Amino acid sequence: MTAPLSLWFDQLPDLAPLEPLDGDAQADVVVVGGGLTGLWTAYYLLESDPSLDVLVIEAEVVGFGASGRNGGWCSALLPVSGDELARLHGRDAAAAMRAAMRDTVVEVGGVAAAEQIECGFAFGGTVTLARNRPQLERVAEGVSTDARWGDESHLLGADGVEEHIRATSVVGGSYTPDSARIQPLRLVRGLLDVVLSRGARVAEGTRALRLSPRAVVTDHGIVRARYVVRATEAWSAHLAGSGREVAPVYSHMIATEPLPPEVWAQIGLDRAQTFTDARNLIVYGQRTTDDRIAFGGRGAPYHVGSSIRPEHDQARATAAHLARELVDLFPVLERAEITHHWGGPLGVHRDWHPSVGLDDDGIGWAGGYVGDGVAMTNLAGRTLADLITGSDSELTRLPWVGHRSPAWEPEPLRWAGITATRKATTWADRTEARTGHASRWSGLLEHVLGH
Numbered sequence: 080m081t082a083p084l085s086l087w088f089d090q091l092p093d094l095a096p097l098e099p100l101d102g103d104a105q106a107d108v109v110v111v112g113g114g115l116t117g118l119w120t121a122y123y124l125l126e127s128d129p130s131l132d133v134l135v136i137e138a139e140v141v142g143f144g145a146s147g148r149n150g151g152w153c154s155a156l157l158p159v160s161g162d163e164l165a166r167l168h169g170r171d172a173a174a175a176m177r178a179a180m181r182d183t184v185v186e187v188g189g190v191a192a193a194e195q196i197e198c199g200f201a202f203g204g205t206v207t208l209a210r211n212r213p214q215l216e217r218v219a220e221g222v223s224t225d226a227r228w229g230d231e232s233h234l235l236g237a238d239g240v241e242e243h244i245r246a247t248s249v250v251g252g253s254y255t256p257d258s259a260r261i262q263p264l265r266l267v268r269g270l271l272d273v274v275l276s277r278g279a280r281v282a283e284g285t286r287a288l289r290l291s292p293r294a295v296v297t298d299h300g301i302v303r304a305r306y307v308v309r310a311t312e313a314w315s316a317h318l319a320g321s322g323r324e325v326a327p328v329y330s331h332m333i334a335t336e337p338l339p340p341e342v343w344a345q346i347g348l349d350r351a352q353t354f355t356d357a358r359n360l361i362v363y364g365q366r367t368t369d370d371r372i373a374f375g376g377r378g379a380p381y382h383v384g385s386s387i388r389p390e391h392d393q394a395r396a397t398a399a400h401l402a403r404e405l406v407d408l409f410p411v412l413e414r415a416e417i418t419h420h421w422g423g424p425l426g427v428h429r430d431w432h433p434s435v436g437l438d439d440d441g442i443g444w445a446g447g448y449v450g451d452g453v454a455m456t457n458l459a460g461r462t463l464a465d466l467i468t469g470s471d472s473e474l475t476r477l478p479w480v481g482h483r484s485p486a487w488e489p490e491p492l493r494w495a496g497i498t499a500t501r502k503a504t505t506w507a508d509r510t511e512a513r514t515g516h517a518s519r520w521s522g523l524l525e526h527v528l529g530h
Contacts, residue, residue, distance in 0.1 A: 084147060084148065084421060085148045085332070085419070085423075086332075086334040086367070086373060086419040086421070087147055087148070087151075088142075088264060089419065090265075090369070091264055096284075097141070097281055097284075098284075099282050099283060099284040099285045100136060100282040100285040100299035101299070102299065102300040103300040103302070104300060105132075105302070105304065106133060106134035106302060106303075106304040107131045107305055108120075108121075108124060108131060108133045108305070108306040109133075109134045109135075109136065109295050109302045109304040109306070109308070110133065110134070110135045110136070110310055111136055111290060111295055111307070111311055112137065112144070112309070112310030112311040112312070113135050113136070113137025113140070113142070113143070113283065114141075114142060114143075114144045114147075114310065115146040115266070115267060115270070115452065115456035115460075116146075116310035116312065116446070116452075116456040116460060117137075117308070117310035118141070118270040118460070119270065119456050119457050119459065119460025119461070120308055120310060120445075120459070120464060121133045121135055121460075122274055122460060123461050123463075123464035123465075124464045124467060124468070125277045125278065126464070127468045127470070128468055132278075132280075133278075133279045134279070134280045134281075134304070135274070135279060135280070135282070136281075136282045136295070136297060136302065137281070137282065137283045137284075138284070138285065138286040138287065138314070139284070140283050140284075141267060141268065141281065142267035142268060142271075144311075144312060144313065144314065145313065145423055145426075145452060147263060147264040147267055148332070148421055148423035149423075149452065150332060150353075150364070150373065151199075151262060151353075151365050152205070152258060152261075152363060152451075153187050153260075154353070154453070155177070155181045155183070155184050155258065156180070157176070157177075157180060157451060157455070158431045158432075158433065158448070158450070158451055159430075159432045159433070160224065161174075161224065162224065163432075164176055167432075167478070172477070174229065175473070175476075175478070176477050176478055176479065177229060179458060179473075179477055180257075181229075181257050183458045184202075184258065184259055186461075187200070187259070187261075187266075187453070188200050188259060190457075191261075194270075194273050196269030196270065196273070197265060197269070198262050198263070198265035198266040198269060199260060199261055199368035200259050200260070200266075201259055201260045201261075201351035202259045203260055203348075203350040203351040203352040203353065204254055204255055204257070204258050204352050205254070205258040205352060205354065205355065206240060206243040206244050206252055206254050206352050206355075207252050207355050207356060207357055208240060208244070208246055208249050208356040209249065209253075209357050210246075210247075210248045210250065211248070211250065211512055211515055212515050212517075213357075213515070213517040214250075214357035215250050215251045215357070216517065217357045218251060218253045219251075221357075222234045222253050230255065230257065231255060231256055231257060232253055232254070233253060233254045234251070234253055235253055236251050237250055237251055239254075241347070243350075243352050243354075244346065244347040244348055245346055245347050245409075246346075246356075246408045247408060252356075254352075259353075260351040260352075260353055260365045260367075261453065262367070262368055263453060266453075285297050285299045286298045287311070289318070289319045290318060290319075291307075291442075292307070292440035292441050292442060293441060295307055305441055306437075306442075306443060307442050307443070308442075308443040309321075309442065309445075309446075310444075310445060310446070312325070312425075312426040312452070313325060313327035313424035313426040314327075314424075315426060315446060323486040323493075324428070324484070324487075325426045325427060325428060325446060327424035327426065327427075328425050328427045328449075329422055329424055329425070330375055330376065330422060330423065331375060331376065331394060331401065331420065332373060332374065332375035332419075332420065332421055332422065333375070333398050333401045333405070333419065333420045334372070334373045334374070334420075335371045335372045335405075335412060335416065335417060336371065336415060336417075337369050338370050338412075342411055343366075343370065345409075345411045346372075346411065348366040351366050352366075353365045356408075359504045359507045360504045360505055361376060362376040362401075362404060363375050372409075372412070374401055374404075374405045376397075376400075376401055394420055394422050395420070397420075397422065398420035401420075425450055426446045426447055426449070427447065427449050428447035429484050429485045429486065429487050430484045431449060432479070432482055432484050433446065433447040433448050433449070433451075433455055433482075434447055434480075434481070434482040434483070435458075435459045435466075435479055435480055436466070436480055436482070437463065443466065443467065445459035445460075445463060458474070461474055462475060466480075
């Protein structure tokens, strides 16, 4: 079992490195972060105005962060519910945001097709399993909530779930078509090729040290630009002045060896549906383009001071836990080899509310996606392009534009709060599995986590 950056990187072994910044530079727009947010922003800026000089700088390699390590779900999910959006911004704004997310899944697939980006985009939808009574109650409530916001979601009995996926102990579930499976790094690298072909400059191995109006100080020189875009997600916590804006919270994944047809006949996922269940501590999976299962979950410890560092020992322990959970779902995988395990940080705002915006001083930002960033990065890139070019579009009036989340508490209070929530989530799942009744922690977690 190896530990590369991710399975997705292992599937693209011959990536050509890009040169770092060569001293001071100028641009119309400098984008800090070579992930999906940064590349989508560059893509739509150049689509709007091909004459723009756009420079993207990346501290490591393009796709190094969550964009190249995620679970490969391009979904209409948001970490903040429609009901919470309505409470904060009004019903019409919440409905517009939900509609925008549904449209964004279609947009990503459309761009991938138009630009001939072979990223395994498969519009198979998502099936959510309920494996005990409390989970079934949450699924049913979710379907009811979806209906209020125009989201297509279907409540399923156990037989209905089996038409999509066959797992143990299933008592029901739900299905939504507003989700697609992708190989995320292929999408990232495909976008890179497109923006380079249209005149964007991309510098790898160039670390931003400080962002300010009209300038970014890097370890290779100063970039002066009219607009500066922060597209660093979890790594924003390490930028000067942004230490309490976002908390890096880890998620980990494993991947099996390619599975033979007789195994898939027992599991399902014939249309490349993505899957999860309704436990409190989120898990997620997909059938990959080469017939593996890639399976992940949150719950790894948060580190004091929002530090981001290699976690080889922790990753191995988490991989073993995920392997047990996967076999619990699909006993046919008991002898399947786990060939890959990896992890990485997600960016979480204090109120779990993602945001995008452009300040009067020319600094733009996007982030706080939690684990739903593949589609949201596209919506953020389109919105930032409209804000920068001065387009008064429907996107610039969505309720996440200009939203300011409260700052995280100073340490060690931040560590204590995040750690307590993680442990309470684990405890709630164990209690519900043992008793068949909703844990008293579940309602509290829905309030704290904004679900």
